[in-house]
Amino acid sequence: MNSDLSSAFPSILAAFLASLVECVEALTVVLAVGSVRGPRGWRSALAGVAVALAVLLAIVAVLGRALTKIPLHLLQGVVGALLLLFGLRWLRKAILRSSGFIPMHDETAAFAKNAKALQGMQAAPGWDRVAFSASFQITMLEGTEVVFIVIAIGAGGPGLFLPASIGALAALVVVTALGFAVHRPLARVPENTLKFIVGGLLSAFGTFWVGEGLGLEWPGADWAIAVLVAGYLLVALAAIRLCRGTAMARAEEPR
Amino acid sequence: MKWIRTILREVYGLFVDDLSFTLSILAWLGLTWLGVVELEQRHTAFPHWLPAGLLFAGLAGILLGSTLRFARRRPLR
Numbered sequence: 001m002n003s004d005l006s007s008a009f010p011s012i013l014a015a016f017l018a019s020l021v022e023c024v025e026a027l028t029v030v031l032a033v034g035s036v037r038g039p040r041g042w043r044s045a046l047a048g049v050a051v052a053l054a055v056l057l058a059i060v061a062v063l064g065r066a067l068t069k070i071p072l073h074l075l076q077g078v079v080g081a082l083l084l085l086f087g088l089r090w091l092r093k094a095i096l097r098s099s100g101f102i103p104m105h106d107e108t109a110a111f112a113k114n115a116k117a118l119q120g121m122q123a124a125p126g127w128d129r130v131a132f133s134a135s136f137q138i139t140m141l142e143g144t145e146v147v148f149i150v151i152a153i154g155a156g157g158p159g160l161f162l163p164a165s166i167g168a169l170a171a172l173v174v175v176t177a178l179g180f181a182v183h184r185p186l187a188r189v190p191e192n193t194l195k196f197i198v199g200g201l202l203s204a205f206g207t208f209w210v211g212e213g214l215g216l217e218w219p220g221a222d223w224a225i226a227v228l229v230a231g232y233l234l235v236a237l238a239a240i241r242l243c244r245g246t247a248m249a250r251a252e253e254p255r
Numbered sequence: 256m257k258w259i260r261t262i263l264r265e266v267y268g269l270f271v272d273d274l275s276f277t278l279s280i281l282a283w284l285g286l287t288w289l290g291v292v293e294l295e296q297r298h299t300a301f302p303h304w305l306p307a308g309l310l311f312a313g314l315a316g317i318l319l320g321s322t323l324r325f326a327r328r329r330p331l332r
Contacts, residue, residue, distance in 0.1 A: 081281070081284055082270060085269075085270040085271070086269055086270055088280060088314065088317075089269075089271075089277075091318060092272070092276065092318060095322045096325060096326075099322075101326055101329050144266060144269075145269060148266075148269060203314070207310060207314060211307050214288050214310075216291065216306045216307045216310065217303045217304065217306075218304075218307050219303075224307070228311060231311060232315065232318075235315040235318060235319060239318065239319050239322045242323055243322055243323065243325075246323065246326040246327055247326060250327075
């Protein structure tokens with residue numbers, strides 16, 4: 001795959017949107033920690049985020065370099081399969097949320113739940129270990145997903161690692177700036193719509209790279225990714241309609 | 256070290272939500288691979304786009320089937 005605009009732009013977009021979802025979830029917990037634990041808690045929470053980001057950047061740097069030593073076809077096959085599992089899982093969840101079978105993710109509720117849990121914990125004088133570890137842990141948890149996305153997208157071909165990293169960093173900057181500006185959870189971010197789109201994008205990338213790894217010939221070469229994205233999104237829209245139809249039919253059944 | 260265990264659980268959760276869904280995807284990838292190897296060994300003539308089309312169709316079918324099965328089993332929220 002060439003690192004021209006046709007492959008760089010989808011990589012930036014997929015990494016940006018996927019990372020946006022994860023960064024918003026991490027921000028909710030960090031905000032809850034900071035707002036509950038006071039100024040000392042804020043310092044410890046931000047230190048926890050900074051240490052976790054340093055660890056994650058080191059992982060990306062080490063893995064990114066190590067992956068260049070693996071033959072491309074093998075790497076595309078394995079990473080493509082993982083990306084496919086990840087993308088289809090997101091798409092499935094977005095379908096089930098849109099059709100009302102599982103609840104939507106609610107940042108305000110997540111904020112309230114985390115704030116309540118942290119309120120009961122006593123802080124020792126000096127360094128707020130609770131605030132540090134809560135922020136470190138959530139940044140590592142959500143960041144691990146971002147690292148996987150960047151590495152998986154970057155492993156798809158030569159020159160894709162940089163666009164994927166740019167997309168993820170842009171998401172981090174946007175969410176951090178919004179977090180500082182509004183100082184409350186970003187509840188208005190349409191999380192499920194993002195998951196739906198990103199699920200389609202990542203599933204398409206995964207399918208394409210698995211195909212490349214298997215030595216399959218894609219009609220239209222790199223442009224097949226756009227067709228795959230459209231295909232997955234159409235199937236997902238059809239699934240939402242069918243699931244809603246199933247629910248309505250069940251509701252009308254005599255008990 | 257509790258956070259390492261939590262992260263490992265999270266990494267597993269990145270790829271596996273519904274185990275039968277995950278296994279179906281992996282099985283389809285395996286079948287596609289076997290099919291391609293078999294066709295190449297037999298030198299069978301087939302449209303060049305067919306294996307790629309079948310790969311996508313199977314995966315889309317698995318997604319559709321899994322969501323519909325879930326919808327038939329679970330009550331609406």
